[in-house]
Amino acid sequence: MTEEPTVDDKLTTGLSGLPSKIVAGSGYHGFKLNVSNKGDNSYERVDLGVFTSAWDEDTFDDVTPHLTLEYKDPETGAWHDISLDGESATGGYLGYTDVKAKESFAIDLRLSVAKAAPASSGYAISIGLYADENGNCVASQDETFYEFEILAAGSKPGDVPETKPQGGRETLPDTKPAGNTPINPKGTLAATGSSSMLPTIGIVSGITIVAGAGVVFALKRRRGDAAA
Template sequence: MCENSDLELAVKGLPGKIAAGSGWRQFSLNVYNSSDKDVSDVYYFAGASFDKDGMELIKSRQVTLQAYNEELNTWDDLVDQEGNAVGYVGESSKIEAGYEVDIKLRLNVKASAPAGTAFTLGAGFYTGDEDCSGFADVSYKFEIVPAGTNTVGTEPQEGGKAPVPSEKPTESTVPAVTGALAETGSSSTMPMFALAGGAAVALGVGAMFVVRRRQAGSEA
């Protein structure tokens, strides 16, 4: 029988305005299981679009997204078969109650990207358990500004929908995600901007977990 659980989803580390041609900017996706139930077979994704509904996908040649592969110690492009900046960034066989995962991401707004254009960057997850499934995402609106513009102190606006890859991944095509230690009772990566909490997902029986348990008094 399926039961609901809360996975808290957050993105942090990016300003609200990003200058074209300013190089790589690193940020992170954090997923924290604040419930007392385990969540199994969790797949994480990220993507960028010009519209708030996550449908008008941005080409990777304009805004390049990459995810850090913990298994190979490499940065991998997030790009689909049409050259769009969207893809899966990792998977966890199980997130136990009170555990969390952190996924390193980065983006590069190319010099050719149109200044003055707004775009939506989103990330999310879905659970692929055979008996139960669930989905949640969080997204933010950013503005591409001319090269040399000071973007310090700007913050993105929450809203919209995260672009979703058109094909579901398999364990053989998506790297396993390791976790980070944090203080007990709350996410170690409370975002620079809003947190998407209370994402109802389904639970099932998991395999070997790939995240580490939180420990009291430790730091991320």
């Protein structure tokens, strides 16, 4: 494995439809993970992940336990939890699938915030990872995070546009094998390599911790500049 994943600019991941404001206790809010292969090469296996976190606006205490993130199984329609435990090897891990040349697809996601959550700031990130022919980790092109605001229960959010990409995040660290859940965005069983032939690349805690630290630092700095 390389010390830092190479970035593949032909394979992209991103989020769409995530509201810029979420009122605590207001139920689930749907959005999508978008995956696109702009190149001529097919990928036998791409592991996908989405991670979201939140912190108190005044104290910057972690309030992520108030969040619930789920993805919809494209074949069964069932909703499954995505772990938001930043210390878990499978934190943010969704599953893996093949991605053919020039192919694009979306996976349904939904996010809820518990009624007890305080006014907070949150962010979400997405990523795709695969192993090249040498076993090195390669990451999808998506150097952005998506910021949203959590309003206290009972608040009136007013107009709520979709959140937009907010800029770069920290370079992703080396990853370790974690997660082995097949998913099939296309409606039939994806033709994926077995774990004995292809390394199982997952969304590990190092990614969420480093990316999260970079996002929080950027937001603190931006707000400090605005207040100056």
